[in-house]
Amino acid sequence: MSQTLSASTLLAVPLAPLAGAIIAGVFGTAFGGNLLGRRLSHSLTIIGVLVAFILSVMTLKSVAIDGARFNETLYTWMTVGSLKMEVGFLVDGLTAMMMCVVTFVSLMVHIYTIGYMEEEEGYNRFFGYISLFTFAMLMLVMSNNMLQLFFGWEAVGLVSYLLIGFYFNKPTAIFANMKAFLVNRVGDFGFILGIGLIAAYAGTLNYGEAFAKAGDLAKLNLPGTTWMLVTVICICLFIGAMGKSAQFPLHVWLPDSMEGPTPISALIHAATMVTAGIFMVARMSPLFELSDTALSFIMIIGAITALFMGFLGIIQNDIKRVVAYSTLSQLGYMTVALGASAYSVAVFHLMTHAFFKALLFLGAGSVILGMHHNQDIRWMGGVRKYMPITWITSLLGSLALIGTPLFAGFYSKDSIIEAVHESHLTGSGFAYFAVLAGVFITAFYSFRLYFLVFHGKERYDQNPDAHHGDHHGAHDAHDDHGHGDHAKPHESPWVVTVPLILLAIPSVVIGFMTIEPMLFGEFFKDAIFVNLEKHPAMEELAKLFHGPAQMALHGLMTAPFWLALSGVALSYYMYMVNPALPAAIKRNIMPIYNLLDNKYYLDWFNENVLARGARMLGMGLWKGGDQKFIDGALVNGSWKVVGWVSSIVRRLQSGYIYHYAFGMIIGVFVLMTYFVWLNK
Numbered sequence: 001m002s003q004t005l006s007a008s009t010l011l012a013v014p015l016a017p018l019a020g021a022i023i024a025g026v027f028g029t030a031f032g033g034n035l036l037g038r039r040l041s042h043s044l045t046i047i048g049v050l051v052a053f054i055l056s057v058m059t060l061k062s063v064a065i066d067g068a069r070f071n072e073t074l075y076t077w078m079t080v081g082s083l084k085m086e087v088g089f090l091v092d093g094l095t096a097m098m099m100c101v102v103t104f105v106s107l108m109v110h111i112y113t114i115g116y117m118e119e120e121e122g123y124n125r126f127f128g129y130i131s132l133f134t135f136a137m138l139m140l141v142m143s144n145n146m147l148q149l150f151f152g153w154e155a156v157g158l159v160s161y162l163l164i165g166f167y168f169n170k171p172t173a174i175f176a177n178m179k180a181f182l183v184n185r186v187g188d189f190g191f192i193l194g195i196g197l198i199a200a201y202a203g204t205l206n207y208g209e210a211f212a213k214a215g216d217l218a219k220l221n222l223p224g225t226t227w228m229l230v231t232v233i234c235i236c237l238f239i240g241a242m243g244k245s246a247q248f249p250l251h252v253w254l255p256d257s258m259e260g261p262t263p264i265s266a267l268i269h270a271a272t273m274v275t276a277g278i279f280m281v282a283r284m285s286p287l288f289e290l291s292d293t294a295l296s297f298i299m300i301i302g303a304i305t306a307l308f309m310g311f312l313g314i315i316q317n318d319i320k321r322v323v324a325y326s327t328l329s330q331l332g333y334m335t336v337a338l339g340a341s342a343y344s345v346a347v348f349h350l351m352t353h354a355f356f357k358a359l360l361f362l363g364a365g366s367v368i369l370g371m372h373h374n375q376d377i378r379w380m381g382g383v384r385k386y387m388p389i390t391w392i393t394s395l396l397g398s399l400a401l402i403g404t405p406l407f408a409g410f411y412s413k414d415s416i417i418e419a420v421h422e423s424h425l426t427g428s429g430f431a432y433f434a435v436l437a438g439v440f441i442t443a444f445y446s447f448r449l450y451f452l453v454f455h456g457k458e459r460y461d462q463n464p465d466a467h468h469g470d471h472h473g474a475h476d477a478h479d480d481h482g483h484g485d486h487a488k489p490h491e492s493p494w495v496v497t498v499p500l501i502l503l504a505i506p507s508v509v510i511g512f513m514t515i516e517p518m519l520f521g522e523f524f525k526d527a528i529f530v531n532l533e534k535h536p537a538m539e540e541l542a543k544l545f546h547g548p549a550q551m552a553l554h555g556l557m558t559a560p561f562w563l564a565l566s567g568v569a570l571s572y573y574m575y576m577v578n579p580a581l582p583a584a585i586k587r588n589i590m591p592i593y594n595l596l597d598n599k600y601y602l603d604w605f606n607e608n609v610l611a612r613g614a615r616m617l618g619m620g621l622w623k624g625g626d627q628k629f630i631d632g633a634l635v636n637g638s639w640k641v642v643g644w645v646s647s648i649v650r651r652l653q654s655g656y657i658y659h660y661a662f663g664m665i666i667g668v669f670v671l672m673t674y675f676v677w678l679n680k
Contacts, residue, residue: 005062005070010089013052013059013099014138017106017131020048025128041124045131046110052138053103056096063096064523071144071208082203090144090207094347094527097518098141098279101354102272106134108499109267112362115495116263116369126166130267133159137272141279146195146205149280153191153244156273157184163268164260173259180253187243187250194236201229211286211529218290234287234294238301241277245331248305252602254328255312258320262365265320266358269327275350278334282343286529289341292425295535299339299420300427303434306332308600310441314448315596318375319364322449326401327357329438333416336431341535342419343528348511348518349412356400356409356507359500363394366496367453370489371460377449382458386489391454393500398450400507402443402564405552411511413439414551414560415519415541422540439560443567451575460489512548520545 026032028041036044062068073088089095109130117123136159140152157180165177199205201220202213220229241247246254257269268274281288281298288294306329313325330353337346368375370387384391400409417439420432491497517523520542532539545551555561574581586593598604652663 005059005068005091007070007072007074007089009055010059010070010091010142011074013055013103014135014142016048016051016055017045017138018048018135020045021128021131021135024124024131028124028128036124038123042110042114042127045127046107048131049103049107049110049134052134053100053107056099056103059091060096060100063091063093064517069526073144077147083199083205085147085205086145087148088144088206089142091142092527093518093523093525094279094282095141097347097351097523099138101351102134102137102141105272105354105358105503106130106137106267108358108362108503109263112266112365112496112499113263115493116365117261120261122166126163126261126263129159129163129166130264133163133264133268133273137276140276144207146198146207146210150192150195153240153276153280154188156268156276157181157188157244160184160257160264160268160273163264164257166260166264170259172256176253176256176259180257183250183253184243187240190236190238191240191243194233194240197229197233197236207283214286214290217287228291228293230287231291231293234284234291235297237284237287238277238281238294238298241281241335242301243277244280245274245277245335246305246328247277247301247331247335248308249602251305251309251328252599252606255321255324255599258318258324262320262361262368265324266361266365269324269361272354274327274331275334275354278331278338278346278350281338282347282528285341285343288338289529289531289535292534295339295341296426297339299336299423299425299431302332302335302337302339303427303431304332305329306336306438307434307441310438310445312596312599313445314441315593316445317378319367319377319380319449319453320361320375322377322445323357323360323364326360326442326446329442330357330401333413333435333438336420336435337416339425339431340416340419340423340428340537341530342416342423342537342541343530344519344524344538345412345415345419345541347524347528348515349409349416351514351518352400352408352412352507352511355503355510356397356407359393359397359503359507360401362496362500362503363390363397366390366492366500367394367489369492369496372489374460377452379459379462380453381456381460382454383489384454387491389491389497389500393497393504394454395450396504397507398446401446402568403439403560404564405555405561406508406512408507408509408511410552410555411515411548414555414558415515417560418541418544419537422537423535425535436559436563440563440567443564444571447568447571448575451571456576456579512552515548515551516545 024036024041024045028034028036028038059068068091070089070091073084073086075087077085077087079085091099110127113126113130117126120126133156136152136155138152140149140156143149143152161177161181163177164180165173167173195205198210198217201217202210204210204213214230217230217233218228221227222229222232243250254269254274258265288298309325309328309332313322313329316322316325330349334346334349334353337343337349366387367380367383367390370383370390371380374380396407400407403410403413417432417435420428420435423431519538530538595601
């Protein structure tokens with residue numbers, strides 16, 4: 001079997017979804033004359049993503065089994081001196097895995113969207129957007145250089161903006177997409193600075209060439225400081241990841257992005273876009289391994305996100321926001337693993353999380369459909385008997401999320417906890433406490449949602465905000481809070497339930513099947529670099545691993561399992577056995593509840609301190625700097641000085657000869673006096 005991959009085959013992977021996006025987005029909308037109907041539009045986009053998925057699976061097989069690799073430039077855009085700006089692909093184990101995750105989840109979301117969005121006016125436009133997003137994400141993960149990485153990075157941000165604001169007549173959606181766009185720009189400023197420093201000091205944007213010069217970069221300081229250049233580069237790059245992967249304090253955009261339709265919550269904010277930052281740091285591991293300071297910073301930020309975002313999930317009542325805060329917490333786990341130099345564990349959790357979190361989001365969407373667009377879990381209950389497929393798949397997703405032994409999430413989450421325990425970097429003690437406590441918190445809020453939705457007394461007819469009547473597809477009814485009617489819940493159509501079943505399968509088995517080659521084999525051997533002498537976490541994990549079955553058996557006796565079991569038991573007692581207890585606790589800890597309900601007042605701080613401060617600074621620069629100093633003093637002041645001097649000089653130009661003669665006499669007298677004084 002050939003050890004190389006075909007460039008044309010790889011090129012077809014991102015171009016197939018792009019073709020579907022262009023056809024559906026142009027000819028299926030008013031922009032192109034509405035030439036395509038709904039069925040043709042969704043069929044073309046699904047075929048495009050299906051082709052990309054099949055080719056990605058074939059690529060993964062060649063990479064994993066045959067050892068095939070690809071690293072070539074396909075197109076040179078421009079050359080500036082010695083700096084080349086190119087389009088090219090790098091396909092190794094990390095890329096092949098990401099290609100399969102992106103295309104599979106995207107395919108499931110495309111199929112699911114047929115049922116979920118069937119009543120929406122922007123049906124074809126939505127399919128065009130999600131196919132375009134798939135293209136952008138594939139270009140990001142397949143890139144072999146930082147220019148193309150940045151293109152994909154910004155493209156997924158742009159399409160995310162369009163999708164979050166899909167209901168463009170809905171004020172909350174417009175606010176949410178602008179918030180996501182602006183917060184990501186903050187992170188992207190750091191990201192472009194990091195890329196710029198690499199280009200300036202390494203003289204290249206190509207991954208391989210930059211990594212080859214990593215040793216030289218480690219010897220340099222940032223000019224004018226005592227800071228290591230590589231530390232500054234890594235922190236700048238990670239600031240970009242903080243925005244894209246929603247790490248504290250740049251996480252504030254992700255919960256509000258739930259204003260978009262549920263399918264994009266699964267595609268973008270659970271499985272793909274928000275993991276771009278995790279992928280980027282893993283790809284840049286040869287640089288990050290040179291800076292313990294950067295790794296400690298990453299670990300602490302991840303630990304804060306994992307722990308404190310989990311607390312917020314406990315008090316949420318919107319079914320999608322509970323899952324959204326769970327996503328934030330799990331992204332924190334991945335980031336902690338990156339900080340512990342367990343990059344392969346981070347991307348392993350990225351993969352397992354993609355399946356069960358997409359499943360939970362799509363399951364939440366199925367509940368919303370079955371509950372007639374009610375999203376408040378306080379007015380659900382007893383849904384299990386009406387929606388059996390949604391119930392069992394959501395249960396499997398929840399078990400995977402909390403790290404139940406043998407489920408996918410168990411293998412990746414426990415590996416993260418062990419890797420942090422073996423790390424000796426600054427901040428590892430706090431990080432270990434955070435990820436361990438996060439296990440209990442995750443189990444508690446996950447099964448709080450599960451019990452309130454699927455078990456207990458039926459409460460959907462008690463919703464004080466419920467409305468009656470049929471839903472006619474108005475965009476403001478979709479994904480809105482507190483909407484529903486008194487009709488009994490019903491199971492979703494097959495185009496919704498089939499993706500749930502197909503996502504539930506890897507949520508259960510993918511961890512057991514892949515942990516050994518991905519973490520302790522050679523799957524990532526040439527994609528991820530770890531200095532085992534300085535950062536021995538992965539070496540210690542390998543000593544403890546004796547197979548997936550033995551790991552699951554041992555997991556029954558570890559602290560994470562009992563913490564998770566305690567979280568499930570407590571949620572069952574509080575919401576099934578003694579439902580008055582949560583209200584009593586809330587009354588007694590009202591200040592803490594208010595702190596959580598206001599999301600640690602970070603939105604208030606951003607809006608009233610940062611935003612107003614930035615506005616005041618801008619007004620000061622405009623009024624004081626531009627209008628008064630530049631326009632008033634420099635531009636207008638210069639001509640005013642000239643005018644004043646001219647007004648004085650003009651008085652000397654009277655037009656009378658005797659005035660000029662008098663001036664000449666005075667001038668001669670002054671000169672004579674001057675020369676006499678010099679000769680003394």
